[in-house]
Each structure stands twice: as structure tokens, then as C-alpha cells.
Amino acid sequence: MIRHRALEKVDTSVPVTVTTDRTLRIKVIDSCGMTCNFCHNEGTAVSVDNRRRSPGPYSGSGASGRVSIYAATNGARFLSAPILPTGEFQNCLDRLRESMGFNEVHLTGGEPTLHPRLPALITVTRQAGYRVSITSNGENGERVLTDCAKAGLGHINFSIFGTTPQELALVQHARFRTSGLASGKINALDRSIRLATDLGLESRANIVLPNRKHVDRVRRLLDKYTPALSVRVLSSLADGQESLDAIDQLINDLGAELESVGLIAGTSGFRMNYRLPGGRPLTVKHIRPTRLPVTCSGCRFNNSTDCEESYYGIRLYRDTSGTFQVGICIQRMDLCLPVEEFLGSDIREEVIRLRTTDHDHLTRSISPGVT
Numbered sequence: 001m002i003r004h005r006a007l008e009k010v011d012t013s014v015p016v017t018v019t020t021d022r023t024l025r026i027k028v029i030d031s032c033g034m035t036c037n038f039c040h041n042e043g044t045a046v047s048v049d050n051r052r053r054s055p056g057p058y059s060g061s062g063a064s065g066r067v068s069i070y071a072a073t074n075g076a077r078f079l080s081a082p083i084l085p086t087g088e089f090q091n092c093l094d095r096l097r098e099s100m101g102f103n104e105v106h107l108t109g110g111e112p113t114l115h116p117r118l119p120a121l122i123t124v125t126r127q128a129g130y131r132v133s134i135t136s137n138g139e140n141g142e143r144v145l146t147d148c149a150k151a152g153l154g155h156i157n158f159s160i161f162g163t164t165p166q167e168l169a170l171v172q173h174a175r176f177r178t179s180g181l182a183s184g185k186i187n188a189l190d191r192s193i194r195l196a197t198d199l200g201l202e203s204r205a206n207i208v209l210p211n212r213k214h215v216d217r218v219r220r221l222l223d224k225y226t227p228a229l230s231v232r233v234l235s236s237l238a239d240g241q242e243s244l245d246a247i248d249q250l251i252n253d254l255g256a257e258l259e260s261v262g263l264i265a266g267t268s269g270f271r272m273n274y275r276l277p278g279g280r281p282l283t284v285k286h287i288r289p290t291r292l293p294v295t296c297s298g299c300r301f302n303n304s305t306d307c308e309e310s311y312y313g314i315r316l317y318r319d320t321s322g323t324f325q326v327g328i329c330i331q332r333m334d335l336c337l338p339v340e341e342f343l344g345s346d347i348r349e350e351v352i353r354l355r356t357t358d359h360d361h362l363t364r365s366i367s368p369g370v371t
């Protein structure tokens with residue numbers, strides 16, 4: 001049976017859907033206008049702070065005030081550079097779609113809306129046959145989202161790091177911890193969210209719930225934005241039980257009813273979909289302890305506390321020499337391989353195999369109600 005506290009509580013009459021991971025995450029730029037003190041920066045070191053250092057170990061913090069929490073320990077051997085909308089990028093997308101069965105791309109950063117050619121990147125990705133979504137902190141959406149929507153952006157996840165200037169300032173580097181700066185960022189986020197919903201983009205607010213003290217933040221979010229913005233609460237692995245208890249409290253306080261569960265074979269993330277008394281949906285995203293059987297077995301982080309994200313899926317980077325690199329874990333960037341090497345490797349086979357075995361395991365473990 002699947003061992004996960006959230007799943008163990010699922011009423012078997014609730015529909016459970018098992019799909020298969022087909023999403024490729026792509027880091028398109030390293031720049032970001034925020035300095036959040038928990039940022040993993042997709043596993044890469046902050047480029048601007050490390051450009052004069054020779055490859056690894058990189059520093060996890062520097063003069064910019066930004067951090068990359070795994071950079072000093074994850075064995076990264078390259079810094080990331082912006083991805084450009086070139087034929088080479090399109091070729092990469094084609095090769096990865098054909099050999100890995102991806103059909104969706106998720107653009108990340110840094111902050112992807114700071115990429116000056118983001119609409120062109122979306123166009124190339126759409127032409128390569130993918131659906132496209134992005135994760136954004138909202139600081140620059142007002143300038144670029146209209147063109148992104150025209151280029152075919154389908155979905156945007158807004159990361160909410162604070163619902164008030166004081167909350168946001170608390171998680172920024174000390175030098176930038178002023179409520180004036182934080183107000184500016186929150187106002188920009190508000191404008192981006194309004195624009196995205198006006199444009200008809202599927203928009204979602206992602207908010208991490210580390211403990212019970214943060215429960216009111218979610219209430220403020222629900223009050224502040226229209227139901228056109230769906231809200232997704234993320235459990236915090238670093239906070240373990242405290243985070244899961246806070247989610248339980250939120251669900252109880254709101255009187256939310258579990259409607260369905262969405263499991264994704266071949267990746268650790270899964271979703272529990274609730275309905276609030278007024279009819280508004282609320283999603284909670286959890287992490288299952290998923291591992292690549294061979295690669296993870298030799299990993300020094302392979303235990304219930306150090307492996308923080310579990311196996312989450314494939315990421316694509318472009319390094320400063322122009323080589324496209326495939327990553328399988330932000331805590332083990334030493335496992336990154338250039339695209340062609342990855343496609344001929346045992347790890348690629350292992351990723352494909354995991355999707356199948358995990359799908360079989362999930363459909364056998366959770367029934368009836370599985371579709």
C-alpha cells in the first residue's frame with residue numbers, strides 16, 4: 001500500500017485518478033527581482049554571484065542577496081544561462097518529446113517573466129507540440145503576459161510568498177527587508193493576477209503552508225481574489241508533520257470537502273482536490289516519497305528527511321557554454337547530463353520504467369474508485 005499520511009485518510013468513495021508524468025520543467029533564466037531566503041533556484045547557483053568562480057562547489061549565497069539552498073552541496077558543475085528561442089532549443093524540445101513522451105512544458109527561472117524573449121520562447125515551445133505553463137512571482141507580469149497569452153501560454157502559477165508587505169519582507173534578504181519594497185512587489189503581483197484572469201489564462205495561486213501560523217494567509221488569499229484564481233496549498237517538506245497538521249486545520253476551519261485525488265505516476269507530486277462551502281475549489285499538493293530505484297539507491301540523501309523533493313521529474317537547463325543539460329534532481333546536480341548523453345543513458349531508461357511500474361503500483365494500491 002502507499003504510505004503517505006494524507007493518502008491514508010482518503011475515503012475510498014472519492015474518485016482517485018492516476019495519470020502519468022509528461023511534464024518537462026525548463027529553467028529559462030536565472031535572474032530574479034526577489035531574494036527569498038528559501039529559494040532552490042531549480043538547483044543551480046545564482047549565476048551573477050558565481051560567474052567568477054570555477055565550476056563547483058558553487059556558493060549558495062552572494063552579493064546579490066539571493067540564495068540557492070542546495071548549490072553548495074548538490075555538486076553542480078555549471079551555471080545556467082538564458083535559453084534563447086533558437087533552432088537548437090527547438091531541436092532539444094523535439095528530441096525530448098520524441099524519446100520521453102513529454103507533452104507539457106513548465107517554464108521556470110529565476111523569474112521567467114524577466115526573460116526579454118519569453119513570448120518567442122512560448123511560440124517555439126508551442127510549435128514543438130507542447131502545452132506551456134509558467135511559474136511566476138508576478139513582479140513583471142503586467143509587462144509581458146498579454147504577449148505571452150497571444151503566443152499560446154495556457155497556464156500560470158503565481159507563487160505567493162506573502163499576502164501582506166510585512167509577511168513578504170520577512171522572507172527576503174535582510175538588505176531588502178523593507179515593507180516599501182515588499183509593497184511594490186505585492187502590488188505588481190496583484191496587477192499580474194488581475195491581468196492574467198482578464199486575459200482568460202488559467203491562473204493559480206500557490207502558497208506554502210509551513211505551520212498553523214500561516215493558515216490565515218490562505219484565508220486572506222481566498223478573500224482577496226476572485227474564484228477565477230484557483231488556490232493551491234503546498235505542504236512544506238522541511239516542516240514535515242507541522243505542515244500537514246496546518247493543512248488539516250485549514251481544511252477543517254474552512255469546512256472543505258474532499259472531492260477527488262489526482263496521483264501522477266513517475267513523480268512525487270500529487271493533488272487532493274477540495275470544494276469549499278460556497279462552491280470554490282481548493283487544491284492541496286503533497287509529495288509522495290518517490291525514488292528512481294537504481295539512481296536513488298546510491299544517493300547519500302536517500303532517507304525520509306534529507307531527500308526533500310523526492311524524484312520530481314526532468315528539468316532542462318542551458319549552461320554558460322551553450323550546452324543543454326538534463327537534470328533529474330535539484331539536490332544532485334552532479335547527475336546532470338547533456339541532452340544527447342542523457343537520451344542514450346541508463347537513467348533515461350530508468351525514468352521511463354519508473355512511470356510504468358509506479359502507474360501499476362498506484363492503480364493496484366488505491367482501489368476501488370481509481371479511474
Ligand code: SF4
Nearest residue numbers: 296299307310311329
Ligand atoms: S530524489 Fe533521489 S537523487 Fe534526489 S535527493 Fe532524493 S534520493 Fe537523492
